[in-house]
Amino acid sequence: MNRYFAIFLTFARACLVRDMTFRANFILECVTSLGWMSMNLAFYLLVFTFTPEIGKGTGWSKEPFFAFVATGMIINAIVQAFFMPSAEELTEMVRTGGLDAVLVQPLDAQFLLSMHRVDFSALANGLVGVGLLAWAVPRMDYAPPPVAWLLYPLLIICGVAILYGFVIMLAAATILMGRNQSLYDFWFYITNFSRYPAEIYSGPWGSPLRMLCTFVIPILLVVNVPARVIAQPFTGQTWIGVAAAVIAAVAALVVSRIVFQRALAAYRSASS
Amino acid sequence: MIFPYTLLMHNSDPSVAAAVSDPVICVEGLAKEYRVFDKPEGLAASVRALFHRTSRVVEAVKGVNLTVGRGEFVALLGPNGAGKTTLLKLLSGIVTPSRGTARVLGHVPWERADDFRRRFALVMGQRNQLWWDLPAAESFRLHQEIYRLEPARFERTRDELVDMLGVRRLILQPVRELSLGERMKLELVAALLHEPEVLFLDEPTIGLDVVAQHTIHDFLRGVQSRRQMTVVLTTHYMKDVAALCERVVVITRGDILYDGSLAEIVDRFTTHKIVTLELDEVPDKATIERFGFPCECRGPQVIMRIDRNRIAEVLPEILGSAGIRDVSVEDVPLEEIVAELFRSDAREAAASAGAAS
Known part of the structure; x- marks a missing residue:
């Protein structure tokens, strides 16, 4: 484990050195990313000038909702910083045969393929998320109990694990298909669902969608469960959510691992 | 020139005999088939292909038998698409065979055991394995971590290799700024840092100038003899073969056509x-x-x-x-002999295809 951590640090160091080499690009990425987030926040502020709460009786008033948004920012920043850059590069690696070099190294291929690139500019979003959380939580009507603060980081990790599982399954699909740009687009669409409180999915269309995104593709558990723990009073439903998030995280990791190993066994390699 | 011999030869060359006594690579009936989908021409045919695709099976490697002994330097020769690189990919565990068995250093390659992968290296002349935007020294450091090389040993080996190739001044320069020859030298350094027992080289001198080719020949010869490393090389340059290899394996259409010494290929086929x-x-x-x-x-x-x-x-x-x-x-120049060997085989293939139809 220490060795893997040391290798990850070497990757991270190399990425940082590279980012420093292209300083203007790095700064531009940070600015673009922060700009996009600021626009999102401005949009939510605008929404709250028209309504005190998102969905009547849902408890998602302005400050709890910003805690929700902050949680989403933190989780997405972790995934975007540590896993997505490598996964995005995989299509090219499969198409050009670059994956061959990975497979001959005495290291877990999944680790190497999913963590060899770190996008430090994405971490800037995470820092903004932490700042937003620090701003929103003290202003809420509800003070989270100590158990909420204990569960919150654990559930953040579960959320990251669920998304990581999806990333790995997309990577496996890339290996099998050779190219799968559309699936990465699908990833973008599906993670969009996780950005909003589950309560907005109600009614004849919303409820089935909520079921689908909770039990089949458990994307709604990613942000909703940790955000609810920190921003809403504990109920029986909260604990069900916590259990579901942990189970979904373990399942995502196990299933994605199996799928990925099978994909590697079927790897065809590109012609030289 | 038509060869008056049966092409497939098994011979009693001493290097082949040595392979039996201390085999490092043992391959039996190894085959790799790929399903290839035909891409029809034209818009209407492409639309039809969305619903009904036609495919065929391509046999990249057809039941190859091969044994290579410790310390041998073997050249795999063959025309483009003969199956040389696929064979290397099978031996290094990158792809899984359709049938047959192989053991490299006692391991089944496609099981990808770490203990196996720590003991061999693969260098592909047409692919870059070093970090593109960073100096090679950074890639070497990563290599040290991945292969768990003890720092003193790592530094000693690295210094020795970079000095042999005369690339010390290049290791701190971003790889993207280097010439093809310089890059290939650094690829070789990276591949040899963990002192592999088996080295697979896939066209390592492709596109290099004569001086770089010579440097790489001298380097490979020196390292191979000093470490008693087993090297399997694919190349289209007969200069590589003449400079480095005692044993030649000619592959065409996925099958071994000739396996014997370089001297004998000249004797038999001219x-x-x-x-x-x-x-x-x-x-x-x-x-x-x-x-x-x-x-x-x-x-x-x-x-x-x-x-x-x-x-x-x-x-x-x-x-x-x-x-x-x-x-x-x-x-007769080796290029000419080998080219004629390939052409004879192609003629034989065409004749048997004609007879079959």
């Missing part, structure tokens, strides 16, 4: 020697006809192809002719 005469002056037609062999003239130089069995008999006669300044007797 019926002629090339005799070059330097004359005092440009010869006239009568002079040329007097030699009695088909000749090619380049100014005062006359090049003749003479039956090997008749060389001893006819050479004194030729040398007795007036006006000869210099003479050389050489084997």
Whole structure:
């Protein structure tokens, strides 16, 4: 484990050195990313000038909702910083045969393929998320109990694990298909669902969608469960959510691992 | 030139015999098939192909048997698409075979055991394995972590390798700024840092200038003999083969056509020697006809192809002719022999395909 951590640090160091080499690009990425987030926040502020709460009786008033948004920012920043850059590069690696070099190294291929690139500019979003959380939580009507603060980081990790599982399954699909740009687009669409409180999915269309995104593709558990723990009073439903998030995280990791190993066994390699 | 021999040969060359005594690579009936989907031409056909695709099976490697001993330097030769690189990919565990068995250093390659992967290296001339935007020194450091190399040993090996190739000043320069030859030298350093017992080289000198090719030949020869490393090389350059390999395995259409020593390939597959005469002056037609062999003239130089069995008999006669300044007797160039070997096989394939239809 220490060795893997040391290798990850070497990757991270190399990425940082590279980012420093292209300083203007790095700064531009940070600015673009922060700009996009600021626009999102401005949009939510605008929404709250028209309504005190998102969905009547849902408890998602302005400050709890910003805690929700902050949680989403933190989780997405972790995934975007540590896993997505490598996964995005995989299509090219499969198409050009670059994956061959990975497979001959005495290291877990999944680790190497999913963590060899770190996008430090994405971490800037995470820092903004932490700042937003620090701003929103003290202003809420509800003070989270100590158990909420204990569960919150654990559930953040579960959320990251669920998304990581999806990333790995997309990577496996890339290996099998050779190219799968559309699936990465699908990833973008599906993670969009996780950005909003589950309560907005109600009614004849919303409820089935909520079921689908909770039990089949458990994307709604990613942000909703940790955000609810920190921003809403504990109920029986909260604990069900916590259990579901942990189970979904373990399942995502196990299933994605199996799928990925099978994909590697079927790897065809590109012609030289 | 048509070879008067059966092409598939098993031979008793000492290097092949040595393979049996200390085998490092053992391959039996190894085959790899790919399903290839046909891409029809035109819009309408493409739309139809969305619903109904036609496919066929391509046999990249067809039941190959091969044994390589410790310390051997083996060249895999073959035309493009013969299955050389696929065989290397099977031996290094990148792809899984359709059937057959293989053991490299006692391991089944496609099980990808870490203990196996720590003991071999693969260098592909057409692919870059170093970090593109960073100096090679950074990639070497990563290599140290991945292969768990003890720092003192790592530094000693790295220094030794970079000095042998004369690339010390390049290791701190971003890889993207280096020439192809410089990059290939650094790729070789990276591949050899963990002192592999088996090295697979896939066209390591492709696109390199003569000086870089020579440097790499000297380097590989030195490292291989010092470490008793087993090397399997695919190449299209006969200079690589002549400089490095004692044993040659010729692969065409996924199958082994010849497996034996380099010297024997020349002996078996050539019926002629090339005799070059330097004359005092440009010869006239009568002079040329007097030699009695088909000749090619380049100014005062006359090049003749003479039956090997008749060389001893006819050479004194030729040398007795007036006006000869210099003479050389050489084997047919290796490129020519191998090219003819490939062409003969292609003709055989076409003939058998014709007979089948």
